[in-house]
Amino acid sequence: MKFERQTIKFKIKNVKFKKKKKGFTLIELVAVLAIIAILSTAFIPKFGNYITEAKKVAVLNEAKTVVTAYESVRHKLDNPNDIKIETLQKKDMPLNGIAINKIPLNFSVTSCQNLMDTENYNFDIDSKGKATEPEKINDSTSKPSTD
16 A cells, blocks of 8 residues: 655635734723722822821820920929920930920920820921920810700
């Protein structure tokens, strides 16, 4: 038995093969940008609030430092009532050489104690990054009813 070699020819149409494109289409990029924009509008206000809260914590830490320094020398002072922070920063005082940047130096120790009393007092951070004078919170739930 003899095998013959047969040639089979296929007709190949003149077809242009499309190469796979690398990258993203314009619609895909626009969709991703829209998702990022929606997410950023949801999280940016919260992020700003976190920054404000962190600044308030820094103020509270400095207020605690001032109150602790005051308590350590209260017995040595002639007039221990309403001592200013600048008095505690003088020579031979506990805050000498310690930077107090978040609280104005004209604040009294009582103001620093009020800053630390976050349940009854509220304060804000001004444009210079310093604490404002603490304000008493008006708590309507503590008032007795007149019924």
